[in-house]
Amino acid sequence: MSAFPTSSASTAARTRQPLVFGGIPEAEGWALAPITPRDRVHFRVDRELPLEAFRADLPDGVTVTYDQGDGLYRVDGACGSAAVLADWIRAWASRHGSSTIGLRAETDVRRRAPRDLPADFLADLCRHYGPVSLKRLQRNMSTIRLHLPDPDDLGQQVYEWVLKAVAQYDETKGVPFGAFLATQLSKWVHDLGRNAHGRTAADTEHKQQKAIAAFIAEHQRRPSEKELAAYMGQSVATLRRNSQTVATLNGLRNLQSLDGGPDATEILLPDSSEAPDEIMGEAEQTLLSHALTAACAPDPSARRDQRAGQPNVLGWATWYLTTWGGQTKTQLSQELNTSVRNMNVYADRVEQAMKSRLAELAD
Numbered sequence: 001m002s003a004f005p006t007s008s009a010s011t012a013a014r015t016r017q018p019l020v021f022g023g024i025p026e027a028e029g030w031a032l033a034p035i036t037p038r039d040r041v042h043f044r045v046d047r048e049l050p051l052e053a054f055r056a057d058l059p060d061g062v063t064v065t066y067d068q069g070d071g072l073y074r075v076d077g078a079c080g081s082a083a084v085l086a087d088w089i090r091a092w093a094s095r096h097g098s099s100t101i102g103l104r105a106e107t108d109v110r111r112r113a114p115r116d117l118p119a120d121f122l123a124d125l126c127r128h129y130g131p132v133s134l135k136r137l138q139r140n141m142s143t144i145r146l147h148l149p150d151p152d153d154l155g156q157q158v159y160e161w162v163l164k165a166v167a168q169y170d171e172t173k174g175v176p177f178g179a180f181l182a183t184q185l186s187k188w189v190h191d192l193g194r195n196a197h198g199r200t201a202a203d204t205e206h207k208q209q210k211a212i213a214a215f216i217a218e219h220q221r222r223p224s225e226k227e228l229a230a231y232m233g234q235s236v237a238t239l240r241r242n243s244q245t246v247a248t249l250n251g252l253r254n255l256q257s258l259d260g261g262p263d264a265t266e267i268l269l270p271d272s273s274e275a276p277d278e279i280m281g282e283a284e285q286t287l288l289s290h291a292l293t294a295a296c297a298p299d300p301s302a303r304r305d306q307r308a309g310q311p312n313v314l315g316w317a318t319w320y321l322t323t324w325g326g327q328t329k330t331q332l333s334q335e336l337n338t339s340v341r342n343m344n345v346y347a348d349r350v351e352q353a354m355k356s357r358l359a360e361l362a363d
Contacts (some may be wrong), residue, residue: 003280021128022120029125030171033116040084040111043103045093046345057092059085063113079273081105102249104156114166126162129181133158138183148192161188204242207232292319295353314338315346 051066058064062077062085077085082105093100114122137144137158148154165181190206211232215223221233229239293347296316318337321327333340 019024019128021124022118024118024121024124026177027116027171029121032118032121033112035110035168035172036171037079037108037110038076039079039085040106040109041077041082041085041089041103042106043073043075043089044071044101044342044345045073045098046101046348047098049093049096049098053096054080055094059088068202071097076109076111079108100340101345110170111167112169114163117166122166125166126159128160129178130155130159132178133162133181134186136185137189140186143189144192161185164188208242217330292316292350292356312346312349314343315350318347319344319350 021029024032048071051064055064058075059077062075064073064075064082066073075085075089086103086105090100090103102213117125134155144154148157161184162181165177165184168184169177169180200230208228211228212223215228217232225239226236229236232239234242293316296309296312296332314336318329324327329340329343334341338345
């Protein structure tokens with residue numbers, strides 16, 4: 001008798017057994033809470049809404065989720081209700097002292113609520129795909145650690161991504177959930193940079209890193225400036241401008257609070273009785289620049305998934321480039337691929353923090 005398995009035995013060995021979560025085969029679990037169409041309204045506000053009061057006043061059958069990381073609200077209702085919901089949301093926000101920003105209504109959005117799945121099925125599914133996702137993300141870990149340096153924050157984010165994939169997964173398309181999740185993870189990792197630093201700047205950094213890695217793989221050394229420009233099909237001037245953008249991003253990622261603890265950098269200013277006028281002019285600008293940077297730094301007391309736990313890069317760019325860079329908000333909005341209204345929201349956050357910090361420094 002041959003020591004090698006027959007072809008039929010080999011095929012059977014390679015056939016993956018269906019996954020079972022909470023005692024329910026995976027395919028049957030999805031069927032218990034099929035993905036369904038709904039209308040959805042996305043929006044942000046210039047002043048955070050009282051979420052519990054907002055939820056309590058929502059019409060029957062309408063739900064809301066709130067992403068603290070980017071301040072985005074998503075309101076889901078029955079098909080055909082998008083226009084009515086949009087008007088209702090604007091009116092409700094106005095009554096509570098807020099204005100909606102970038103409100104957008106979508107029809108026929110296919111989603112499921114993870115809570116509609118059997119609890120044991122969902123818990124087991126997350127326990128299985130959480131570690132699988134972490135392993136899949138190892139190749140992106142250098143990028144992820146720029147935004148989620150704390151392992152606990154990373155673990156929490158991965159499970160949130162799994163739940164997000166559960167909500168979006170359409171089992172009727174014949175793609176296994178694991179394959180769908182892997183594709184989405186790659187996109188969401190890249191979105192970390194886009195959400196924190198703006199789409200244009202994050203894409204510039206991603207393209208440069210990808211080109212440098214490809215050049216190193218091909219030539220076993222880092223490219224010179226001219227070589228990298230040629231490799232990316234850019235002029236040296238364009239590369240330098242984009243490199244400055246990337247360098248600014250990397251510096252902003254490491255912003256520290258003015259009260260940043262034992263490792264904070266001490267800023268020494270000259271004594272006004274000894275410093276000539278031109279030095280005091282530089283000192284005053286340094287003071288203002290430092291206050292601006294500190295006002296845009298993450299709040300060390302906030303969770304990293306909260307808006308206050310992220311550097312306010314858009315607010316920093318709006319203030320710095322319109323104050324010292326000689327650019328208008330309209331020009332900036334085109335360069336950063338965002339609206340002037342969105343820039344004003346982030347700039348207003350800076351203004352409030354600046355007033356507080358400048359008052360502290362004046363004392």
